[in-house]
Amino acid sequence: MKRILLILVAVAAMAQERPVHVLVAYYSQTGNTEKLAVAIGKGAASVKGVEVAVKKTVDVKDAEILAADGILLGTPVQWANVATGAKQFLDRVGDVLWKAKTNGDGKTAGAFCTGGGVAMGKDVARLSIIAAFLTMRFVAVGGVDDAGFGTMGTEATTGPADPGISEKELEEARRFGERFARVTLKMRAP
Numbered sequence: 001m002k003r004i005l006l007i008l009v010a011v012a013a014m015a016q017e018r019p020v021h022v023l024v025a026y027y028s029q030t031g032n033t034e035k036l037a038v039a040i041g042k043g044a045a046s047v048k049g050v051e052v053a054v055k056k057t058v059d060v061k062d063a064e065i066l067a068a069d070g071i072l073l074g075t076p077v078q079w080a081n082v083a084t085g086a087k088q089f090l091d092r093v094g095d096v097l098w099k100a101k102t103n104g105d106g107k108t109a110g111a112f113c114t115g116g117g118v119a120m121g122k123d124v125a126r127l128s129i130i131a132a133f134l135t136m137r138f139v140a141v142g143g144v145d146d147a148g149f150g151t152m153g154t155e156a157t158t159g160p161a162d163p164g165i166s167e168k169e170l171e172e173a174r175r176f177g178e179r180f181a182r183v184t185l186k187m188r189a190p
């Protein structure tokens with residue numbers, strides 16, 4: 001009896017030791033969304049016990065989707081919505097989980113985006129991503145801005161009003177990644 005108990009404790013300890021896998025997937029045509037993805041990945045990797053992969057959506061293997069404890073998806077805003085390349089990835093996540101007869105239960109998901117305009121679809125793009133993940137049964141995780149308000153995930157304006165990606169936006173992205181990783185780790189806790 002004592003021996004069985006010891007084995008059970010050892011198995012439980014090993015299960016806890018498995019690192020949490022966070023996948024930061026992004027679609028990017030001109031590099032802006034990629035910069036946010038890299039910063040989010042750095043933030044996530046700063047959390048002990050978390051392994052992070054930052055990948056273009058087309059480079060993500062089905063097995064990585066299945067193995068991920070948390071998935072973040074980044075997109076440029078195109079015509080006030082998610083770009084096709086990112087939408088294709090979302091559809092693939094749904095397909096892969098469905099075929100494996102599983103779903104997002106116990107896993108986290110989040111969104112981030114860049115857009116040329118200040119208010120030309122960044123909310124719609126992030127909400128579309130979050131809505132898809134929610135219907136796959138993931139738990140949605142947002143970020144926190146520098147004023148302390150919750151966000152739908154990091155966003156950055158890249159057009160003439162605020163060209164490129166600023167250090168402030170990168171810092172917010174890092175904080176988002178860190179928060180996402182912490183919450184994902186907690187979800188895995190017994």
Ligand SMILES: Cc1cc2nc3c(=O)[nH]c(=O)nc-3n(C[C@H](O)[C@H](O)[C@H](O)COP(=O)(O)O)c2cc1C
Binds near residue numbers: 118
């Ligand atoms: C076909 C197309 C449509 C776009 N539509 C929008 C839009 O509706 N709203 C917006 O804010 N930016 C729009 N943009 C600008 C991009 O979202 C912006 O440049 C973004 O930062 C590009 O990200 P990337 O460098 O990761 O590709 C559009 C860009 C393209 C190429």
